[in-house]
Amino acid sequence: xxxxxTPGACSLSPHIVLxxxxxxxxxxxxxxxxxxxxxGVDFTTINPKGYVPALQLDDGxxxxxxxxxxxxxxDKHAPGTLAPAAGTVERARFxxxxxxxxxxxxxxxxxxxxxxLAPEAREAASANVGRKLDVVDKAxxxxxxxxxxxGFTVADAYLFVVLSWTAHFGVDLARWPHLDAxxxxxxxxxxxxxxxAAEGLSKAA
Ligand SMILES: N[C@@H](CCC(=O)N[C@@H](CS)C(=O)NCC(=O)O)C(=O)O
Numbered sequence: 001x002x003x004x005x006t007p008g009a010c011s012l013s014p015h016i017v018l019x020x021x022x023x024x025x026x027x028x029x030x031x032x033x034x035x036x037x038x039x040g041v042d043f044t045t046i047n048p049k050g051y052v053p054a055l056q057l058d059d060g061x062x063x064x065x066x067x068x069x070x071x072x073x074x075d076k077h078a079p080g081t082l083a084p085a086a087g088t089v090e091r092a093r094f095x096x097x098x099x100x101x102x103x104x105x106x107x108x109x110x111x112x113x114x115x116x117l118a119p120e121a122r123e124a125a126s127a128n129v130g131r132k133l134d135v136v137d138k139a140x141x142x143x144x145x146x147x148x149x150x151g152f153t154v155a156d157a158y159l160f161v162v163l164s165w166t167a168h169f170g171v172d173l174a175r176w177p178h179l180d181a182x183x184x185x186x187x188x189x190x191x192x193x194x195x196x197a198a199e200g201l202s203k204a205a
Contacts, residue, residue: 011053019191070154
């Protein structure tokens with residue numbers, strides 16, 4: 001398998017999952033401005049949508065969409081471990097978390113990555129991110145260590161990556177104590193440390 005990634009981007013989520021599962025894989029970086037991979041390939045020939053992550057399987061099949069990729073990896077390589085079993089209420093709740101992180105929280109960060117965003121629009125975007133963080137903080141407020149309960153799942157990997165962006169935009173996680181504690185819990189995981197080191201990210205990222 002080969003994961004097409006950009007350091008610190010949402011592709012860090014499947015990268016963490018590949019390492020949590022101890023699977024053999026290669027990494028290839030993508031320059032998102034030029035849409036060119038490190039080996040000089042036009043990335044849009046691999047993922048016509050032009051964004052990371054993309055996971056190329058050993059038979060050449062390419063999977064896209066981070067939430068789909070991490071569920072595929074969990075279901076195929078550790079059924080019922082990094083994602084609850086399909087068809088259960090637990091899985092439906094877990095899917096709710098994954099969808100919220102992808103469609104609400106991840107997307108809420110989008111405007112903040114635009115360096116030309118007007119100050120008022122930036123303030124509105126930050127407030128919107130804050131409202132989404134309120135929701136996830138509440139989900140962790142019953143003392144559970146991870147979104148689905150006691151065990152780490154692929155939804156936690158994705159949430160961790162999105163939380164890591166807050167530091168770049170001056171959003172202080174101290175306002176969300178459960179999320180802050182969650183981030184510290186997840187960053188300490190061996191697979192997370194290894195993925196971050198491989199992407200050249202510091203522990204604080
Ligand atoms: N819906 C996609 C969105 C992926 C996405 O937003 N990727 C960002 C990095 S976090 C990217 O590659 N942006 C560059 C672009 O869209 O041109 C997914 O969840 O995988």
